[in-house]
Amino acid sequence: MSKTLPLWLMVAALAGCGGGGPKEAKSRLIAQGVPREETFIVQHVAGRIQDPDNFNKWIPSFFADVGNVGGNICLNDILWEINVATGEWINSLAAAKPVYNEDFSEMTVQLRDGIYWSDGVKFTADDLIFTVGYLAKHTTLIMGTVFSSFLDRAEKVDELTVKFHLKEGNSRFHANFIGTWGALNMMPKHIFETVEDPLAFKFNPPVGLSWYTLKSYDPNGYWYLWQKREDWQRTAAGMNYGEPKPNFVLTLWPGSPEKTVIMQMQHDLDHIFMIPPESWTALRKRNEYSTAWYPEYPWAFFDGPGLSSFYFNNDVYPLDNPEVRWALVLATDMVEGVSTAYDGMARMGALHTSATTTYQEYYHKPLQAWLKAFTLDLGDSEPFAPFEPEAAVILAENLKKKGHPVPETSEEMKRIWGSGWWKHSPEASAKLLTKNGFEKRDGKWMQPDGNPFKVVISTAGDIFPLESRLALVIADQWRRLGIDASVQPSETLPDHIRLGNYQIGVAWGSMEPWGGIPDPFRALQLFHSMYYSPIKQSSQGSGVRFKNARVDALIEELRATNPFDDESTKRIYREVLKEMVRVMPIMPGVCRIELSPEDNYYWTNYPSAENAYTVPIVHAWMQSKQMLAEIEPTGRK
Amino acid sequence: MKQFLLIYLAPRLVQYVVVIFIGVTVAFFAPRFSPVDPVESMMAKVEGLGMTMDPESVARMKESLKDLYGLGGSLPEQYLAFWKRAVTLDFGPSLTSFPTPVSALVKRSLPWTLGLLATALGISWLLGSFLGGVAGYFESRKWSKFLEAGAMMMYPIPYFISAIAMQILLAYVFPIFPVGGAYPFGTLPEFSLGFVLSILQHAILPGLSLVLIGMGWWFLSMKAMISRVVAEDYVTFAQAGGVSSRKILFSYAMRNAILPQVTSLFMAIGSVFSGAIITEVVFNYPGLGLLLRKAIATGDYSVIMGVIVMSIVAIASAVLILDLIYPLIDPRIRRK
Numbered sequence: 014m015s016k017t018l019p020l021w022l023m024v025a026a027l028a029g030c031g032g033g034g035p036k037e038a039k040s041r042l043i044a045q046g047v048p049r050e051e052t053f054i055v056q057h058v059a060g061r062i063q064d065p066d067n068f069n070k071w072i073p074s075f076f077a078d079v080g081n082v083g084g085n086i087c088l089n090d091i092l093w094e095i096n097v098a099t100g101e102w103i104n105s106l107a108a109a110k111p112v113y114n115e116d117f118s119e120m121t122v123q124l125r126d127g128i129y130w131s132d133g134v135k136f137t138a139d140d141l142i143f144t145v146g147y148l149a150k151h152t153t154l155i156m157g158t159v160f161s162s163f164l165d166r167a168e169k170v171d172e173l174t175v176k177f178h179l180k181e182g183n184s185r186f187h188a189n190f191i192g193t194w195g196a197l198n199m200m201p202k203h204i205f206e207t208v209e210d211p212l213a214f215k216f217n218p219p220v221g222l223s224w225y226t227l228k229s230y231d232p233n234g235y236w237y238l239w240q241k242r243e244d245w246q247r248t249a250a251g252m253n254y255g256e257p258k259p260n261f262v263l264t265l266w267p268g269s270p271e272k273t274v275i276m277q278m279q280h281d282l283d284h285i286f287m288i289p290p291e292s293w294t295a296l297r298k299r300n301e302y303s304t305a306w307y308p309e310y311p312w313a314f315f316d317g318p319g320l321s322s323f324y325f326n327n328d329v330y331p332l333d334n335p336e337v338r339w340a341l342v343l344a345t346d347m348v349e350g351v352s353t354a355y356d357g358m359a360r361m362g363a364l365h366t367s368a369t370t371t372y373q374e375y376y377h378k379p380l381q382a383w384l385k386a387f388t389l390d391l392g393d394s395e396p397f398a399p400f401e402p403e404a405a406v407i408l409a410e411n412l413k414k415k416g417h418p419v420p421e422t423s424e425e426m427k428r429i430w431g432s433g434w435w436k437h438s439p440e441a442s443a444k445l446l447t448k449n450g451f452e453k454r455d456g457k458w459m460q461p462d463g464n465p466f467k468v469v470i471s472t473a474g475d476i477f478p479l480e481s482r483l484a485l486v487i488a489d490q491w492r493r494l495g496i497d498a499s500v501q502p503s504e505t506l507p508d509h510i511r512l513g514n515y516q517i518g519v520a521w522g523s524m525e526p527w528g529g530i531p532d533p534f535r536a537l538q539l540f541h542s543m544y545y546s547p548i549k550q551s552s553q554g555s556g557v558r559f560k561n562a563r564v565d566a567l568i569e570e571l572r573a574t575n576p577f578d579d580e581s582t583k584r585i586y587r588e589v590l591k592e593m594v595r596v597m598p599i600m601p602g603v604c605r606i607e608l609s610p611e612d613n614y615y616w617t618n619y620p621s622a623e624n625a626y627t628v629p630i631v632h633a634w635m636q637s638k639q640m641l642a643e644i645e646p647t648g649r650k
Numbered sequence: 651m652k653q654f655l656l657i658y659l660a661p662r663l664v665q666y667v668v669v670i671f672i673g674v675t676v677a678f679f680a681p682r683f684s685p686v687d688p689v690e691s692m693m694a695k696v697e698g699l700g701m702t703m704d705p706e707s708v709a710r711m712k713e714s715l716k717d718l719y720g721l722g723g724s725l726p727e728q729y730l731a732f733w734k735r736a737v738t739l740d741f742g743p744s745l746t747s748f749p750t751p752v753s754a755l756v757k758r759s760l761p762w763t764l765g766l767l768a769t770a771l772g773i774s775w776l777l778g779s780f781l782g783g784v785a786g787y788f789e790s791r792k793w794s795k796f797l798e799a800g801a802m803m804m805y806p807i808p809y810f811i812s813a814i815a816m817q818i819l820l821a822y823v824f825p826i827f828p829v830g831g832a833y834p835f836g837t838l839p840e841f842s843l844g845f846v847l848s849i850l851q852h853a854i855l856p857g858l859s860l861v862l863i864g865m866g867w868w869f870l871s872m873k874a875m876i877s878r879v880v881a882e883d884y885v886t887f888a889q890a891g892g893v894s895s896r897k898i899l900f901s902y903a904m905r906n907a908i909l910p911q912v913t914s915l916f917m918a919i920g921s922v923f924s925g926a927i928i929t930e931v932v933f934n935y936p937g938l939g940l941l942l943r944k945a946i947a948t949g950d951y952s953v954i955m956g957v958i959v960m961s962i963v964a965i966a967s968a969v970l971i972l973d974l975i976y977p978l979i980d981p982r983i984r985r986k
Contacts, residue, residue, distance in 0.1 A: 043836035061934075063944065073692050074747055074748040152711070152714055158708070158711040212748075213749060229836075229838055232758070233758065233839075235936065267830070268831075271814065272817075275822045507690075507691070508691060508694070508949070511693075551687075551690055551693070
């Protein structure tokens with residue numbers, strides 16, 4: 014016993030030290046006066062915030078955006094939101110949609126009455142006018158150059174009505190005030206009008222227009238604790254959705270996916286932003302309270318407006334040739350890609366836009382006939398029709414063989430996995446390459462200039478690890494066909510795309526319109542040649558070095574169209590999408606996989622496929638705030 | 651004394667200054683040649699908000715940001731301006747956490763890194779060296795072989811694997827320690843016994859992972875050293891003369907074998923100042939490693955410079971101090 018005594022003492026000491034571990038995990042108090050059962054705990058994805066005491070989100074600082082750490086659902090508010098799940102336009106601080114004059118040189122906004130700042134001051138037209146005027150005056154602030162460029166003056170019509178006089182006609186001026194995850198937040202005039210140096214002002218404690226206020230925050234940048242306002246009725250969120258149920262919201266950065274999963278297994282994390290399919294398998298097996306969007310396979314939410322796609326650098330040889338780009342598309346088996354990379358938990362999109370449920374209705378389905386009739390000239394006598402309208406059905410068959418339950422009807426399959434993709438046709442791909450002077454030697458494709466056909470797919474690495482998976486599968490498919498393809502992860506991919514320092518990049522930003530309403534202008538404008546920059550010069554547009562006179566003309570036509578004339582918008586955008594298919598500047602991919610598990614131990618009635626009142630993306634999407642009013646406490650302590 | 655200053659100290663001081671100058675110069679230029687541009691990163695974030703900016707507005711905003719971040723002017727001009735500030739340890743504002751000064755960010759992270767890494771390093775060095783020394787001297791004993799097998803098994807395991815394995819084992823399967831962080835979510839730092847205990851509780855798992863892996867190396871290197879030393883003539887003579895094993899081990903063998911260990915320790919102390927990125931990522935610990943990682947990813951030159959300069963100065967200073975105290979440890983140097 015004497016020899017083993019030190020060992021036993023060590024074990025006892027360790028057990029003693031760890032005594033707080035399980036107690037803390039099950040503790041009913043998050044902090045003094047903050048019971049667990051009254052707190053909704055949400056993962057945010059902004060990482061560790063380096064300057065957590067800075068709440069001035071107009072400063073050009075990468076981290077000082079409280080919207081990403083819960084501010085967008087708790088503190089901030091904007092004029093209008095879009096509910097991607099329902100396609101609904103939501104009037105938030107504004108009482109109605111904006112009204113333009115005939116030449117779009119004036120935009121009038123009617124504000125909602127009865128909204129108060131969290132410090133008790135009434136929100137009026139003065140705040141809106143002050144905000145845009147202040148930003149126009151201070152161009153170093155975020156959005157400063159927008160208002161100094163476009164805005165002539167903002168006129169107060171009455172206490173709740175503002176008329177913007179623009180320097181020139183701009184039918185999408187309201188785009189600066191509308192968003193899913195962010196747009197112009199209002200500045201409280203009564204605070205900022207006394208600020209001498211806005212760049213040095215930290216806006217701490219922050220004053221907001223939404224239904225929570227900041228209670229405390231981690232000085233080391235890992236968490237923020239929000240408390241329900243006593244006067245939540247005097248906010249647009251309160252008026253739209255009713256009383257939020259949690260008295261507190263804790264947003265935190267748990268770190269790596271395994272820690273995130275462990276925290277939810279221990280009921281210390283109610284909402285996870287996103288985990289990979291295999292993590293979800295582990296989580297649902299070990300926590301009976303964890304649920305996802307669908308109650309069973311395919312589990313994930315498919316209606317994220319971003320479409321993870323393969324951005325060809327249109328200025329790099331040989332990808333500057335549309336037929337070479339098409340050859341790569343036909344060399345791609347997206348069905349296998351979705352099945353292998355995501356175990357079927359992603360929707361395919363064949364067009365250069367979102368593949369949300371609403372966008373399927375607006376664009377994908379109405380273009381089916383055109384897509385089926387569309388052909389490519391492969392250099393032989395037979396035109397080739399590349400569209401595969403049954404891609405979802407083929408995928409469903411594939412998944413069924415893997416043992417997954419799939420719907421009975423093709424309509425339901427297409428609703429889940431999309432309205433088609435492009436055919437996987439190595440033969441057609443080879444013909445296109447041959448037509449363009451490529452030659453296959455010893456099983457390897459050689460370019461017309463004699464060099465091997467080599468492509469590097471750049472991905473954002475650990476920032477978006479799920480996108481990297483698809484790239485790996487597709488690179489393997491291309492290699493099997495004799496193309497020397499490889500994948501290069503880089504956390505700085507967005508910079509590479511902006512500077513044109515890439516061949517093919519997996520990204521989604523410039524193809525993400527709001528995804529709920531038909532107007533695609535936010536994303537589409539980036540494809541106008543006015544944003545074109547040669548390689549090595551920073552591109553402010555899509556980054557693919559795209560120039561197309563037809564697309565330019567259509568964007569200009571759209572710019573001159575009333576933004577609320579949905580039928581005209583759809584007509585014009587469908588023409589844009591047809592032209593994009595012809596020249597294929599980007600290979601469309603899949604809706605970004607959003608597998609966001611929720612723990613039903615303390616809270617329940619989360620949004621789901623059966624109860625799709627809003628999107629399940631809580632950390633930063635404004636419209637997710639509705640969840641705070643819809644969830645119900647389970648009563649567990 | 652004059653001879654000591656001229657022959658021993660002066661060359662080392664010159665070397666100290668030259669090393670810092672070259673290191674800082676390389677650290678200044680290296681991030682500027684990287685493909686990451688902080689202005690571009692900021693613009694990407696701004697555009698992500700969905701604004702409708704025309705190219706002219708974009709160009710104006712980029713110019714504003716360049717001026718704001720102190721990235722205007724030619725590279726030599728920036729270099730001179732940097733040295734003017736660096737001598738006062740002013741690295742300007744962080745580019746990604748503008749306008750927070752780099753010094754404030756470092757000040758916030760440094761205590762966590764020092765507290766965790768320096769303690770873990772100290773413990774692993776002491777334990778590893780002691781056990782390695784004893785095991786090397788009593789090489790034929792069973793427990794010595796057992797300890798060596800354990801160290802050899804631990805040492806080659808990649809740190810991130812052992813760290814994650816320990817995390818899963820001791821934070822999930824047996825939930826003895828918290829999963830990560832420096833203190834519980836929702837708790838505000840305060841000077842109280844409860845909070846200090848909470849910090850210790852959160853530090854045990856990352857600390858343990860560092861100690862176990864670090865100890866393997868210190869153990870093996872000390873054991874190898876001692877094995878060579880015990881074969882020296884003076885040890886044989888001491889044994890033949892009836893000097894006790896304890897005295898031979900601690901007064902002769904270990905004292906001779908410890909020199910390379912001390913050198914390695916001082917080098918390691920210097921590197922503590924740049925943080926342990928893997929430890930901090932795996933355990934979500936708020937230290938300098940995470941700060942540096944984010945700065946590299948976002949092209950925050952100021953923070954990169956701040957952390958690297960601090961690390962260069964720390965390593966160079968550690969080497970200088972080591973040079974100065976070496977004569978105290980090794981009489982042969984003193985006599986030279």
